[in-house]
Amino acid sequence: MRFLYLLTTIDRRIIYGLVFLATTLPFLFKKSPSVQITPEVEKVYRFIDNLPPGSRIVISADYGPSSMPEIQPMLYGICRHAFTKGHRVYLLTHWNYQGLIAGQDGIMSAVRDFNREIREGKHPERTDTLIEGVDYVSWGFRPGGVAVMLLMNSDIRMAFSRDVRGVLLDSLPAMQGFRNLRDLGTVENPKGILIGLEAGFTGDVWVVYGQAQGRWPMALGSTAVVTPSYYTYLEAGQIIGILGGLKGAAEYEQLAGFKGQASIGMLSQSIVHILVVVLIFLGNLGFFLARRK
Amino acid sequence: MNIWELIGIWLAALLTFAVFSFLYRDNPVYKWAEHLFVGVSAAIGVYAALDQSIVPAVREALAFPGVFKVITWIAVFLGALILFKLEALATYLPNLTFLSRYPIAFVTGMGVGLTLVNVVNGYLFPQTQATFLPLFNIQGASWLTLLNNWIIVLGVVFALMYFFFSAEYKGKLGTVLQIGITFLMVAFGAMFGYTVMARLSLLIGRIYFLLHDWLHLI
Numbered sequence: 411m412r413f414l415y416l417l418t419t420i421d422r423r424i425i426y427g428l429v430f431l432a433t434t435l436p437f438l439f440k441k442s443p444s445v446q447i448t449p450e451v452e453k454v455y456r457f458i459d460n461l462p463p464g465s466r467i468v469i470s471a472d473y474g475p476s477s478m479p480e481i482q483p484m485l486y487g488i489c490r491h492a493f494t495k496g497h498r499v500y501l502l503t504h505w506n507y508q509g510l511i512a513g514q515d516g517i518m519s520a521v522r523d524f525n526r527e528i529r530e531g532k533h534p535e536r537t538d539t540l541i542e543g544v545d546y547v548s549w550g551f552r553p554g555g556v557a558v559m560l561l562m563n564s565d566i567r568m569a570f571s572r573d574v575r576g577v578l579l580d581s582l583p584a585m586q587g588f589r590n591l592r593d594l595g596t597v598e599n600p601k602g603i604l605i606g607l608e609a610g611f612t613g614d615v616w617v618v619y620g621q622a623q624g625r626w627p628m629a630l631g632s633t634a635v636v637t638p639s640y641y642t643y644l645e646a647g648q649i650i651g652i653l654g655g656l657k658g659a660a661e662y663e664q665l666a667g668f669k670g671q672a673s674i675g676m677l678s679q680s681i682v683h684i685l686v687v688v689l690i691f692l693g694n695l696g697f698f699l700a701r702r703k
Numbered sequence: 704m705n706i707w708e709l710i711g712i713w714l715a716a717l718l719t720f721a722v723f724s725f726l727y728r729d730n731p732v733y734k735w736a737e738h739l740f741v742g743v744s745a746a747i748g749v750y751a752a753l754d755q756s757i758v759p760a761v762r763e764a765l766a767f768p769g770v771f772k773v774i775t776w777i778a779v780f781l782g783a784l785i786l787f788k789l790e791a792l793a794t795y796l797p798n799l800t801f802l803s804r805y806p807i808a809f810v811t812g813m814g815v816g817l818t819l820v821n822v823v824n825g826y827l828f829p830q831t832q833a834t835f836l837p838l839f840n841i842q843g844a845s846w847l848t849l850l851n852n853w854i855i856v857l858g859v860v861f862a863l864m865y866f867f868f869s870a871e872y873k874g875k876l877g878t879v880l881q882i883g884i885t886f887l888m889v890a891f892g893a894m895f896g897y898t899v900m901a902r903l904s905l906l907i908g909r910i911y912f913l914l915h916d917w918l919h920l921i
Contacts, residue, residue: 423726433907437911476905479909553756622826623821633904671908
């Protein structure tokens with residue numbers, strides 16, 4: 411019985427230590443288990459995969475450095491997939507400097523790695539490396555949130571007249587024929603997609619104020635905390651799919667055919683989840699048995 | 704890797720340990736890291752607000768022709784009025800503090816107007832429509848689809864009834880409310896599970912940084 415009592419009074423520092431070990435040690439095995447692909451992630455992947463080359467992938471990076479471990483692998487994976495298929499990527503943020511730091515870091519990592527692979531001859535279909543303004547554009551940040559989304563439905567240049575470097579959008583080849591978000595087409599006749607990478611509730615605003623007006627194809631990638639609230643939009647058919655947390659990012663990496671940071675973290679996540687379940691079970695068992703006594 | 708990147712990685716690693724030290728107990732190293740974070744964030748925030756928001760927005764809006772330029776100046780003037788809410792100004796000019804209410808009133812009015820139309824069109828209608836699901840004899844549908852439809856419809860009805868506060872929770876209504884609470888608890892459980900997953904993912908991200916970027920072990 412003393413053992414049962416001890417189960418309910420484990421020092422929190424011991425639990426922290428166990429969680430730390432359960433997270434760290436699996437990394438040293440350098441194994442990344444395959445994950446089960448969920449339909450909501452597969453739909454996003456297939457949608458981008460089936461778009462004609464040169465389609466527009468607009469990514470709204472609405473998160474900051476604190477959410478980068480979960481969302482950055484999504485941004486990286488989607489950018490790489492888009493570049494492989496010959497699509498153009500457009501980046502914006504509603505999260506001021508936080509979103510700029512995270513978004514720019516993600517897209518530039520993908521561009522850097524993809525360009526290296528082109529030089530190594532791993533993408534024989536491409537002869538030239540990715541060029542900013544041609545293959546990808548970073549619109550940056552504009553304050554206003556809802557107002558920016560509504561403006562972009564009528565004219566992107568009313569919200570962003572220049573890119574993040576200060577170059578006029580009209581002078582960029584990637585912006586030719588791209589006036590507003592309605593140019594992304596519809597789910598039935600797609601010419602692109604908007605993907606909101608969200609650490610908060612900007613995704614709700616995108617759906618309610620942006621997608622509902624423009625009816626263009628949209629998907630969301632989010633931290634696990636906010637993912638459950640986004641499933642309502644999936645059920646209602648307002649978005650085509652969701653990438654939920656690190657697991658969603660790992661699924662996307664697996665579909666895209668590479669093992670990135672999310673896939674590497676899956677073994678740690680699985681083991682630490684088991685540890686949490688065992689601790690919850692033991693704690694409750696100790697509590698109930700001690701109470702019966 | 705250049706020297707500045709190396710310094711950055713070492714600094715980030717040491718600050719990570721400084722913050723983690725709080726898990727053992729509160730200490731001066733953790734406090735120092737916390738204060739450093741707040742100070743740096745505030746400085747970047749002020750710089751970014753000026754550099755990325757205010758200056759470009761005004762500069763670009765002033766480049767618009769004709770009436771847009773007038774509208775921009777009105778917006779800048781309204782925006783400047785909010786400064787009267789600052790404690791430093793409010794202390795010396797308390798009689799002018801009311802001026803800060805005009806931009807707030809403008810933003811509130813615009814927000815309400817936009818919300819009324821868009822939330823009904825973009826949230827209320829599609830979400831309500833999504834609960835109008837067939838419950839019997841769907842051609843080609845599996846039993847799982849039917850089960851899901853029943854759960855969604857009953858879940859919405861019972862959860863809504865839980866928030867019906869005009870009757871005492873007794874008898875049959877009490878049973879219905881218990882089912883409503885059960886649906887809510889399942890939803891909260893799912894959210895809590897996802898939250899645990901999210902927090903552990905952040906830890907995984909930090910450990911990955913330490914082992915990959917700092918120690919080059921993986």
